[in-house]
Amino acid sequence: MDWAKEKESKRGWRGVLYEVIFKADTPAGKWFDIVLIILIVLSVVTVMLDSVGSIHESYGGFLYGTEWFFTILFSIEYVLRLVCVERRIRYAVSFFGVVDLLAILPTYMSLLFYASRYLQVVRVLRVLRIFRVLKLGHHIKEAELLKQGLYASRHKILVFLFAVLTLVVIIGSVIYVIEGAANGFTSIPRSVYWAVVTLTTVGYGDISPKTEAGQFLAAMVMILGYSIIAVPTGIVTVEISQAYKHRSASRVCGRCGGAGHDRDAAYCKFCGTKL
Numbered sequence: 001m002d003w004a005k006e007k008e009s010k011r012g013w014r015g016v017l018y019e020v021i022f023k024a025d026t027p028a029g030k031w032f033d034i035v036l037i038i039l040i041v042l043s044v045v046t047v048m049l050d051s052v053g054s055i056h057e058s059y060g061g062f063l064y065g066t067e068w069f070f071t072i073l074f075s076i077e078y079v080l081r082l083v084c085v086e087r088r089i090r091y092a093v094s095f096f097g098v099v100d101l102l103a104i105l106p107t108y109m110s111l112l113f114y115a116s117r118y119l120q121v122v123r124v125l126r127v128l129r130i131f132r133v134l135k136l137g138h139h140i141k142e143a144e145l146l147k148q149g150l151y152a153s154r155h156k157i158l159v160f161l162f163a164v165l166t167l168v169v170i171i172g173s174v175i176y177v178i179e180g181a182a183n184g185f186t187s188i189p190r191s192v193y194w195a196v197v198t199l200t201t202v203g204y205g206d207i208s209p210k211t212e213a214g215q216f217l218a219a220m221v222m223i224l225g226y227s228i229i230a231v232p233t234g235i236v237t238v239e240i241s242q243a244y245k246h247r248s249a250s251r252v253c254g255r256c257g258g259a260g261h262d263r264d265a266a267y268c269k270f271c272g273t274k275l
Contacts, residue, residue, distance in 0.1 A: 043070035149240030
């Protein structure tokens with residue numbers, strides 16, 4: 001987190017606050033994150049319980065008040081994070097900065113749109129900080145491999161999606177001609193919907209072909225669906241494999257997962273751990 005790299009010479013209450021909020025390797029910072037994670041989980045459970053009709057009828061007022069209590073706490077925490085960092089804009093637009101903001105917005109939005117309060121479940125993303133608390137940062141590096149694989153295969157996947165889109169339009173049009181409105185295929189868009197559901201082997205069953213020709217086409221589309229599903233998986237797998245080989249070619253820190261060290265390096269250039 002580049003926005004969290006502050007000068008070690010910071011003094012005063014802002015420096016102390018920064019150590020507590022952003023430094024998980026200190027006792028105070030670790031306990032802060034643990035308490036924060038517990039509060040996040042409790043707030044998400046509160047929202048989920050409030051969505052249950054019987055519970056809402058009996059404890060709706062209490063749960064609503066509890067949601068506001070958590071929101072106020074998280075709002076104060078968000079402001080404190082902005083106060084104690086030097087690069088506030090950088091924190092605000094970072095992944096965790098955006099998630100921290102999204103965690104409090106739904107409750108305030110509920111004053112205008114009541115149902116938006118249930119979007120507070122996005123707070124569960126903040127539990128990702130547990131990787132930092134448990135010193136599992138090297139696992140985040142594994143997620144970076146997935147990100148690199150997806151990014152490298154983006155053009156191939158786009159071409160594949162365009163081909164699938166073209167295919168379902170053709171299949172939808174054909175099944176529309178074969179079945180017609182009498183059998184539930186009232187339009188080409190609805191027929192395309194059936195083609196998507198069938199090709200992905202989901203099969204809701206809300207609409208299905210009745211004629212023999214239509215059923216034969218459906219069977220062919222189902223078989224084709226299994227073949228198509230394997231294509232993007234293979235594309236991404238190859239790219240992830242390439243990214244892994246590239247990372248393996250350089251020395252990797254066993255503590256933080258940082259790669260790209262020189263062969264003669266003795267210490268990690270990211271966390272300082274001996275290699």
